[in-house]
Amino acid sequence: MSERILLSHGSGGELTHRLIEELFVAHFDNDQLRKLSDSSLLGRRNDEILFTTDSYVVDPIFFPGGDIGKLSVCGTVNDLAVAGAQPAYLSAGFIIEEGFPMEDLRRVVASMAREAKQAGVQIVTGDTKVVNKGKADKIFINTSGVGFLHPHLGSSLNGRGIKEGDKIIVNGHLGEHGLAVLAAREDLQISSQIHSDCASLNGLINKILNQVEGVRMMRDLTRGGLATVMCELAGQANIGIHLEEDDLPAGEQVKGLCEMLGLDPLYLANEGKFVAMVDARSADKMMDVMRADPLGRNARVIGEVVEEHPSRVVMQTRIGGRRIIEMLTGEQLPRIC
Amino acid sequence: MSERILLSHGSGGELTHRLIEELFVAHFDNDQLRKLSDSSLLGRRNDEILFTTDSYVVDPIFFPGGDIGKLSVCGTVNDLAVAGAQPAYLSAGFIIEEGFPMEDLRRVVASMAREAKQAGVQIVTGDTKVVNKGKADKIFINTSGVGFLHPHLGSSLNGRGIKEGDKIIVNGHLGEHGLAVLAAREDLQISSQIHSDCASLNGLINKILNQVEGVRMMRDLTRGGLATVMCELAGQANIGIHLEEDDLPAGEQVKGLCEMLGLDPLYLANEGKFVAMVDARSADKMMDVMRADPLGRNARVIGEVVEEHPSRVVMQTRIGGRRIIEMLTGEQLPRIC
Numbered sequence: 306m307s308e309r310i311l312l313s314h315g316s317g318g319e320l321t322h323r324l325i326e327e328l329f330v331a332h333f334d335n336d337q338l339r340k341l342s343d344s345s346l347l348g349r350r351n352d353e354i355l356f357t358t359d360s361y362v363v364d365p366i367f368f369p370g371g372d373i374g375k376l377s378v379c380g381t382v383n384d385l386a387v388a389g390a391q392p393a394y395l396s397a398g399f400i401i402e403e404g405f406p407m408e409d410l411r412r413v414v415a416s417m418a419r420e421a422k423q424a425g426v427q428i429v430t431g432d433t434k435v436v437n438k439g440k441a442d443k444i445f446i447n448t449s450g451v452g453f454l455h456p457h458l459g460s461s462l463n464g465r466g467i468k469e470g471d472k473i474i475v476n477g478h479l480g481e482h483g484l485a486v487l488a489a490r491e492d493l494q495i496s497s498q499i500h501s502d503c504a505s506l507n508g509l510i511n512k513i514l515n516q517v518e519g520v521r522m523m524r525d526l527t528r529g530g531l532a533t534v535m536c537e538l539a540g541q542a543n544i545g546i547h548l549e550e551d552d553l554p555a556g557e558q559v560k561g562l563c564e565m566l567g568l569d570p571l572y573l574a575n576e577g578k579f580v581a582m583v584d585a586r587s588a589d590k591m592m593d594v595m596r597a598d599p600l601g602r603n604a605r606v607i608g609e610v611v612e613e614h615p616s617r618v619v620m621q622t623r624i625g626g627r628r629i630i631e632m633l634t635g636e637q638l639p640r641i642c
Numbered sequence: 643m644s645e646r647i648l649l650s651h652g653s654g655g656e657l658t659h660r661l662i663e664e665l666f667v668a669h670f671d672n673d674q675l676r677k678l679s680d681s682s683l684l685g686r687r688n689d690e691i692l693f694t695t696d697s698y699v700v701d702p703i704f705f706p707g708g709d710i711g712k713l714s715v716c717g718t719v720n721d722l723a724v725a726g727a728q729p730a731y732l733s734a735g736f737i738i739e740e741g742f743p744m745e746d747l748r749r750v751v752a753s754m755a756r757e758a759k760q761a762g763v764q765i766v767t768g769d770t771k772v773v774n775k776g777k778a779d780k781i782f783i784n785t786s787g788v789g790f791l792h793p794h795l796g797s798s799l800n801g802r803g804i805k806e807g808d809k810i811i812v813n814g815h816l817g818e819h820g821l822a823v824l825a826a827r828e829d830l831q832i833s834s835q836i837h838s839d840c841a842s843l844n845g846l847i848n849k850i851l852n853q854v855e856g857v858r859m860m861r862d863l864t865r866g867g868l869a870t871v872m873c874e875l876a877g878q879a880n881i882g883i884h885l886e887e888d889d890l891p892a893g894e895q896v897k898g899l900c901e902m903l904g905l906d907p908l909y910l911a912n913e914g915k916f917v918a919m920v921d922a923r924s925a926d927k928m929m930d931v932m933r934a935d936p937l938g939r940n941a942r943v944i945g946e947v948v949e950e951h952p953s954r955v956v957m958q959t960r961i962g963g964r965r966i967i968e969m970l971t972g973e974q975l976p977r978i979c
Contacts, residue, residue, distance in 0.1 A: 317865025317911075318970030322874075341878065343721040343862070344694035346791070346798045351688050356788055357681035358733035359769045362778075384680040396695035398784045400737070432696045432784075436977060440701075442777040447735045447769075449786035451693055454683070461683045525680070528654025537659075541678065574654075633655030640773060 310405040315435030328411065329397075329431055332418040337429035345429035347394055353454035355390035355461060357381060360447040364640040366413065368489035370481070370500030371576070373446055374416035376642060379505045379576055380527065381450040382424045386507035387523040387579050389462040389514065390452030395421065397431040398447035403438045413444065424505035426450070455514045464522040464542045464582070471521055471610040472588040473546065474581045476509065476595055477502070477603035479531055480559045483573030486641050488562070495566075499558050504577030509598045517591045519584025526578045527642055529633040532571040534580060535618045536632040548608035548620040548630070572633050574641045582610065647742040652772030665748065666734075666768055669755040674766040682766040684731055690791035692727035692798060694718060697784040701977040703750065705826035707818070707838030708913070710783055711753035713979060716842045716913055717864065718787040719761045723844035724860040724916050726799040726851065727789030732758065734768040735784035740775045750781065761842035763787070792851045801859040801879045801919070808858055808947040809925040810883065811918045813846065813932055814839070814940040816868055817896045820910035823978050825899070832903075836895050841914030846935045854928045856921025863915045864979055866970040869908040871917060872955045873969040885945035885957040885967070909970050911978045919947065 306327060313320040322341075330338050337345040359380050366373040378395065385392040397417065401410070421428050428448075454461065485501040487493065506525070513520060524534045531553075539546045555563075555570045563570050577600060583591050588606060595601030608620075618630040643664060650657040659678075667675050674682040696717050703710040715732065722729040734754065738747065758765050765785075791798065822838040824830065843862070850857060861871045868890075876883045892900075892907045900907050914937060920928050925943060932938030945957075955967040 312976045313972050315865075315976070316970055316972070318870055318972070320971075321865075322969070340800065341874075342725060342798070342800065344692045344725040344727065344787075344789075344798070346725070347691040347693055349688060349690050351686060353686050354684040354691065354788070355681045356684055356731055356733060356786075357767050358735045358784070358786055360735040360737050360771050360784060362737060362771045362773050364777075388679060388681040388683070390681065394693055396693060396786050398695045398697040398735075398786070400697050400699060400782055430694050434697050434699045434782075434977075434979075436699050436779060439776075440779040440977075441699075441782070442773060445737055445771075445778070445782070447695065447697060447784035447786075449693075449695055449733050449735070449784075450681075451691070451788065452681075461679070461681070463677065463679065528652075528658075533655055537678075632659070633653055634657075635650050635653070635655070639649045639652070640771075640777075 306407055308407050310401050310403060310407060310435055312403050312435050315433055321433060324433060328414055332414045333428040335427045335429060350453055355385055355388055355452045357384040358449040359384060360445060361642060362445050362640050363486060363642055365489050366443055368486050368501055370485050371503035372413060372416050373444060374413035375420045376503055376576060377446040377448045378417050378420040378424060379503050380642060381448040382426060382505045382507050383525040385450050385452035386510040387525050389455050389458045391455055391511060392426045392450055392452040392507050394451045395426050395428045396449045397428050399433045400441055400445040401435050402441045402443050403435055405443055420505060424507055457514050462522045467521045467542050467544055467582055467610055469610055469612050470585045471582045472585050472606050473608040474583060474591060474604060474606050476578055476601040478554045478556045479575060480555060480570035480573035482576040483638055483641050484559055484562055487638055497558060497562055502575055502577035504600055506577060506579055506600060509600045512598060513591060513594055516594050517587050519587040521582040523579050523581045526575040526580060528574050530572040530574060531580060532630050533633045535630060539616050539618050543615050545611040545614040546608060546618040547611045550620050550622045552605050552607045554603050554605045643744055645744050647738050647740060647744060647772055649740050649772050652770055658770060661770060665751055669751045670765040672764045672766060687790055692722055692725055692789045694721040695786040696721060697782060698979060699782050699977050700823060700979050702826050703780055705823050705838055707822050708840035709750060709753050710781060711750035712757045713840055713913060714783040714785045715754050715757040715761060716840050717979060718785040719763060719842045719844050720862040722787050722789035723847040724862050726792050726795045728792055728848060729763045729787055729789040729844050731788045732763050732765045733786045734765050736770045737778055737782040738772050739778045739780050740772055742780055757842060761844055794851050799859045804858045804879050804881055804919055804947055806947055806949050807922045808919045809922050809943050810945040811920060811928060811941060811943050813915055813938040815891045815893045816912060817892060817907035817910035819913040820975055820978050821896055821899055824975055834895060834899055839912055839914035841937055843914060843916055843937060846937045849935060850928060850931055853931050854924050856924040858919040860916050860918045863912040863917060865911050867909040867911060868917060869967045870970045872967060876953050876955050880952050882948040882951040883945060883955040884948045887957050887959045889942050889944045891940050891942045
């Protein structure tokens, strides 16, 4: 194979075929993909089907703790998992800039394959487009995902049944993905040891749904961070949300760097974190299940659903005041995912 | 709404929400999307599920006969339809360049909505990313699709049962999409009346599968054109393919422009054309069904499966010679879809 991506790799002709067979099929390695058809037959399943999509444009494409390939698998797996689905199949759509190093593409694809295996999903269909040099920034990846509703659930986890007193739990430290990507940008000259938390959460979430009753909803904390998700939920379900600043889990390095840069971990993107609302009677059980899993080791109860201030998120601050949390306005850090 | 796309439209915060609600939900208008969840619950179906993906990077984004939005719906609908699926649900992933005119986005989204309605599919989940000016070319769209196998089929149309004598049929004139896009490029100063053939083929294909027995396979004729698809099939099924140049349907304008530009309609992309292989005994019936539909009005039998030259495609030329057809090598026209 040539050392760089050429326009011909996206022509649909011979080079496209070689790229598909020697790179994608070789790494993603499954029967559906091997058929080299434009669509994939997933079989028959008498379960509720869930469907999601995300495009990934993260810059830089390699960062501590992950890369655009790993991210493109985790992100879509997590979108399905937090809705209560067991993710099963992914598609992969690549838009690549002419001249992109083949070696980097190999790294990205290998990373996708590794993460897919880890998460127990198959990448079964794909597409590759190449655009002229300067018309895209290195590589963009879309993954769409198909999953099937967890057998214990009658419907997707959409917040039905949320009520006063429900506990709000996150599975670990906030802000690591956003800061790791930011620090990896060459022009910023920031040195940090922070790694992205980028991880597939379907294994942990499956354990929760197997063992814990009364889970009302879950959401992954990506763009806009915890603050934005909390505001969305408060608005959509018309509930009051009370958070305790003291209980928000954040690593010392994240806190330090955020202070230095004037950023707020509440608004930073995560790629391996989710928030759950759960019946208060199940909160202890849920914490036990989460803490027994490496991805939930630092789980914390961070607040609860309250009757006061419907549609609003209010945080009890460390210094004793109350802060109204608003949705992210403007943009904090572009191309974080 | 602002008149241009801002980075904040992709932040996941307030402007993203407004864009989703005021533009995407308003146009795509269905219950799943209205839930504003990151994934969509499609319900339970005891049918074989098919799944496909494609990214669209066509340049220019508006061209005679269509635009990137219409194309992004037709293309993915057709990928499912030719596999024997009834397309049902699409996702839409947008990557937009900062500064892209909101008016153009509105046009593209309205066009997607119109074509989805026409094709009888719902756009049920989506994603929007915005990249800094100069980091993408206007707008790229990924659509993935979920469909269900046509009830008359036991498996997807994968060429099983192809045998000597099977007829090869296309549904109309070749090369219109490729030439329409090419002629629309401002720098080329070509004036032509050619319109893209961009169309959703699922209605016509459904009629065929309802009424015609012995359909072995179908393929849409996009990148690489008829020649590339024929070569793929000959290779994959290890069959010989005989084509008659005299029978290839092409409009006079396409022929003229191709001669002028030194292009071959056999290799040009189409977005509303497919080729089918069918049992010879069903060929007449198939032609009747196709010609009764506006999208099959110019259908032609263009060749047949032969025992000689397995894995090769040979065309009987107009002047009496034989030409071996090879897969597209290099790239003819970049960013045609």
